[in-house]
Amino acid sequence: MLYDLSGTPGSHQSIEASVCVIGAGPAGLLAAKKLSDAGKPVIVLESGGVKPNSHFKSLNNINIQAATYKRAIDGRVRSLGGTSTVWGGCLLPLAEHDFEKRDYIGLEAWPITKNDIAHYQADIEKIFGVDSTSYEDGIFSSHRLSENLPRSAYGLKTRWPKFPTFKNYNVADILKDDIYKSRKLDVWTSATVHDFDINVMNGRVVSVSAKNFNGKTLTVFAENFIIACGTLEATRLLLLLDRKVDQGFFSKYNILGHYFHDHLKIVVGRLCNRETPASQYPFMPFVVNKTRRGLHFETSFEMQKRLQIGSGYLTMTRRVFDTPLSDNSNDLVYKRFIGFKTETRNCIENLTPKLYWNHIINNKFMNKHSDIVVEMRVEQVPTFSSTVSLSESKDALGIPELQLHWLRTSEDEKTMRAVIQMGKEYWDSMSFSRAWPIKWFLDQNLCDDLIEISEDTCHPAGSARMGNSPSNSVVGRDLRCHAVQNLLVASAAVFPTSGSANPTMTVMQIAALAAENVIYNRFLK
Numbered sequence: 001m002l003y004d005l006s007g008t009p010g011s012h013q014s015i016e017a018s019v020c021v022i023g024a025g026p027a028g029l030l031a032a033k034k035l036s037d038a039g040k041p042v043i044v045l046e047s048g049g050v051k052p053n054s055h056f057k058s059l060n061n062i063n064i065q066a067a068t069y070k071r072a073i074d075g076r077v078r079s080l081g082g083t084s085t086v087w088g089g090c091l092l093p094l095a096e097h098d099f100e101k102r103d104y105i106g107l108e109a110w111p112i113t114k115n116d117i118a119h120y121q122a123d124i125e126k127i128f129g130v131d132s133t134s135y136e137d138g139i140f141s142s143h144r145l146s147e148n149l150p151r152s153a154y155g156l157k158t159r160w161p162k163f164p165t166f167k168n169y170n171v172a173d174i175l176k177d178d179i180y181k182s183r184k185l186d187v188w189t190s191a192t193v194h195d196f197d198i199n200v201m202n203g204r205v206v207s208v209s210a211k212n213f214n215g216k217t218l219t220v221f222a223e224n225f226i227i228a229c230g231t232l233e234a235t236r237l238l239l240l241l242d243r244k245v246d247q248g249f250f251s252k253y254n255i256l257g258h259y260f261h262d263h264l265k266i267v268v269g270r271l272c273n274r275e276t277p278a279s280q281y282p283f284m285p286f287v288v289n290k291t292r293r294g295l296h297f298e299t300s301f302e303m304q305k306r307l308q309i310g311s312g313y314l315t316m317t318r319r320v321f322d323t324p325l326s327d328n329s330n331d332l333v334y335k336r337f338i339g340f341k342t343e344t345r346n347c348i349e350n351l352t353p354k355l356y357w358n359h360i361i362n363n364k365f366m367n368k369h370s371d372i373v374v375e376m377r378v379e380q381v382p383t384f385s386s387t388v389s390l391s392e393s394k395d396a397l398g399i400p401e402l403q404l405h406w407l408r409t410s411e412d413e414k415t416m417r418a419v420i421q422m423g424k425e426y427w428d429s430m431s432f433s434r435a436w437p438i439k440w441f442l443d444q445n446l447c448d449d450l451i452e453i454s455e456d457t458c459h460p461a462g463s464a465r466m467g468n469s470p471s472n473s474v475v476g477r478d479l480r481c482h483a484v485q486n487l488l489v490a491s492a493a494v495f496p497t498s499g500s501a502n503p504t505m506t507v508m509q510i511a512a513l514a515a516e517n518v519i520y521n522r523f524l525k
Ligand SMILES: Cc1cc2nc3c(=O)[nH]c(=O)nc-3n(C[C@H](O)[C@H](O)[C@H](O)COP(=O)(O)OP(=O)(O)OC[C@H]3O[C@@H](n4cnc5c(N)ncnc54)[C@H](O)[C@@H]3O)c2cc1C
Pocket: 022, 023, 024, 025, 026, 027, 028, 045, 046, 047, 048, 074, 075, 076, 077, 078, 079, 080, 081, 082, 083, 084, 086, 087, 088, 089, 090, 091, 092, 191, 192, 193, 194, 228, 229, 230, 231, 233, 237, 457, 458, 459, 490, 491, 492, 502, 503, 504, 505, 507
């Protein structure tokens, strides 16, 4: 059932469940579904409303120090479905080697392997309605460039992410039957968790408290609690929890809030001869087995080791040209009107080719206002001094805001330079590069600081990392906080590293693992 804290009578309520999940994004809703399917009564507390709304956005305010983390506010959505209400839908699991020790860049192995979470992949794919064939070589022969495109060359390897259809993007839409009908699952919106009641004697959370903008409060008592509210907010809640205890649950080990990282992104090139209609044919997402696939060039493990770099990947992405309207006026209403007219005109002009490309060629049509660019993303090598902490200022609910000291380092610079070089060599060696050369924007010799022009990718991770001991991590391989055993974290906050994949598939695998650890009462050392 769905409840809204703002709509309930009285100013305070207390409720009880077996498990309380904090956050209703992909991680929280998947964990809640698994738990309720297994017969556990679950309460989900969601800070936002049923739909995204600017009212809740202010709760994402962050005090930024060091590098600007551009998407701290817009890259996280407070609503049912969380950030899956706006995400790009790219599903790709981490590669096996992303979990391994990489001592040449000072990285420990994850405490779990790819195998430990691989069996959740099929369930997640089913939820999104994509097929279950391989991300590696399986669909290679279906690709139009298969004869010319090496699977592995010049240090790059192809993989093939999957995308759901647009109606299956938002997890709150896909799981609506669970949210609205399940007898075991209650979801509360407008309920921002801000406080914990702890039994210090046994080191367990007894209850959590949530509040809304009207001063209404809700306390949830449960046996287990799963924090699934995205990397930054999960870390914020753990830091708030730490403050509640005299000696601190986590502060003595000084790991919580450290090693914050993201993928760094730069557009590094543009496909030339875009005016040939066929240019979109090989490089844009295409459909196989009713599933849209993208093309993803990823650094091989051998090359990472040889060059002593982190991993990185290149993708071909559509970019809409800037239209003159962006400069014409600052008046929003005017812009919207012109924007609407332009969109409508484009739509009518391109209706026939769109239908043809969508239904006959099984590929997305791009009109002449679109460009195809090469986007590079690299994994940051996590560094201890890249931190998330509580700030002195408070948000509209009176909760301490976060302070982010995000660092980009010379190791990231090295990875970026290497990935661009690999991309150039790979492309230039292809026969089709003569028909569709790439204009690379960044000449390595001319450009000093790639990290300075790189941006975050809305893949925040790492500030409550997973590991084998409290001295190097916040949660164990069972995702339980070392210091508070009935509190689990299901978010990219626990990622020790981020590898070469978009995070959501792994975040959801982690959420499924957390749910199962609760269902089977598993404590793994
Ligand atoms: C523009 C964009 C494009 C993206 N594209 C991709 C992509 O193509 N592929 C991919 O893998 N990933 C992509 N991502 C990242 C992806 O959206 C996230 O990895 C994913 O949403 C993380 O899921 P989550 O459940 O951990 O967190 P979220 O989706 O952020 O959900 C967290 C939920 O917790 C709630 N919450 C926060 N604090 C509290 C609190 N104190 N109390 C109660 N509730 C709280 C929030 O309101 C939110 O609903 C993209 C992100 C953006 C912004």
